[in-house]
Amino acid sequence: MSKSPASSPVPALTFNDALTFASRGHSLAAVDARLLLRHVTGATLAQIVSHPGRQLGPVDRMRFESLVARRAAGEPIAYLLGEREFYSRPFSVTPAVLIPRPETEGLVEAALARLPVEGHPEVVDLGTGSGCVGITLALERPHARVLAIDASADAIAVARRNAAALECGNIDCVIGDWLQGIDGHRLSMIVGNPPYIAASDAHLGEGDLRFEPRSALTPGEDALGAVQEIIRQAPATLTDGGWLILEHGHDQAPIVRKLLAREGFVDVFSDRDLAGHERITGGRRPG
Numbered sequence: 071m072s073k074s075p076a077s078s079p080v081p082a083l084t085f086n087d088a089l090t091f092a093s094r095g096h097s098l099a100a101v102d103a104r105l106l107l108r109h110v111t112g113a114t115l116a117q118i119v120s121h122p123g124r125q126l127g128p129v130d131r132m133r134f135e136s137l138v139a140r141r142a143a144g145e146p147i148a149y150l151l152g153e154r155e156f157y158s159r160p161f162s163v164t165p166a167v168l169i170p171r172p173e174t175e176g177l178v179e180a181a182l183a184r185l186p187v188e189g190h191p192e193v194v195d196l197g198t199g200s201g202c203v204g205i206t207l208a209l210e211r212p213h214a215r216v217l218a219i220d221a222s223a224d225a226i227a228v229a230r231r232n233a234a235a236l237e238c239g240n241i242d243c244v245i246g247d248w249l250q251g252i253d254g255h256r257l258s259m260i261v262g263n264p265p266y267i268a269a270s271d272a273h274l275g276e277g278d279l280r281f282e283p284r285s286a287l288t289p290g291e292d293a294l295g296a297v298q299e300i301i302r303q304a305p306a307t308l309t310d311g312g313w314l315i316l317e318h319g320h321d322q323a324p325i326v327r328k329l330l331a332r333e334g335f336v337d338v339f340s341d342r343d344l345a346g347h348e349r350i351t352g353g354r355r356p357g
């Protein structure tokens with residue numbers, strides 16, 4: 071009798087078979103198929119390409135097939151891998167947090183360009199989610215002190231895990247309701263990527279958004295509800311000349327500039343994302 075792998079309930083599969091199974095059998099993009107195979111086997115991309123005949127054992131095969139089926143059903147690749155890169159660093163992500171977006175690196179750039187270089191500026195990151203914005207600012211500006219706030223305890227747990235994994239010592243991650251409880255005109259800067267999609271927007275039923283936390287995407291029927299609340303709360307917490315900088319929807323810059331001006335903010339600006347949309351808007355408390 072042969073001692074072939076057929077004696078185990080799940081026969082082995084080669085790297086090549088696995089990639090074919092994912093792309094032909096389940097219509098996965100080749101890049102996703104390779105990412106999942108790397109994730110399951112620990113192999114590098116070079117190893118996958120140069121060793122197409124290497125075999126996955128039965129356990130890896132089952133894990134791979136299950137991840138392929140979940141990806142085929144639409145689950146975001148970042149949640150399946152448990153990780154997404156932001157500003158060249160790896161951030162753990164779970165379905166409790168928004169998946170960091172490349173546009174949001176523009177928020178970081180706008181903040182870095184304006185953060186005071188002297189002293190120990192206090193910075194707040196509102197709706198921190200994975201912590202990607204606040205942790206990046208803290209790591210890029212070790213002289214700053216960052217407070218990362220989110221209403222979700224599960225999100226704060228992820229942000230704390232990321233801060234620890236990235237050895238970020240100058241950040242605190244706390245549960246909170248925007249800027250409630252913070253006052254005293256101490257903050258040099260407030261940044262945030264708040265929810266800004268109207269609850270009735272059909273995009274919420276498409277792509278990755280279907281799997282992301284609702285509260286991270288939409289503040290309710292009024293798309294600008296959270297932005298407005300933050301702009302109202304901010305002046306009481308900012309120091310003279312302190313900045314409020316927010317990410318928003320691709321068509322919301324004119325109204326966000328108007329809201330900032332109405333609240334007394336000066337030096338109001340907007341920055342464009344790589345697609346050319348005004349995506350980031352900020353202003354300074356006078357003084």
Ligand code: GLN
Pocket residue numbers: 167168169170171174196197198199200201202203262263264265285286287
């Ligand atoms: N600050 C996080 C990000 O930009 C989460 C934002 C959110 O949950 N709306 O990715």
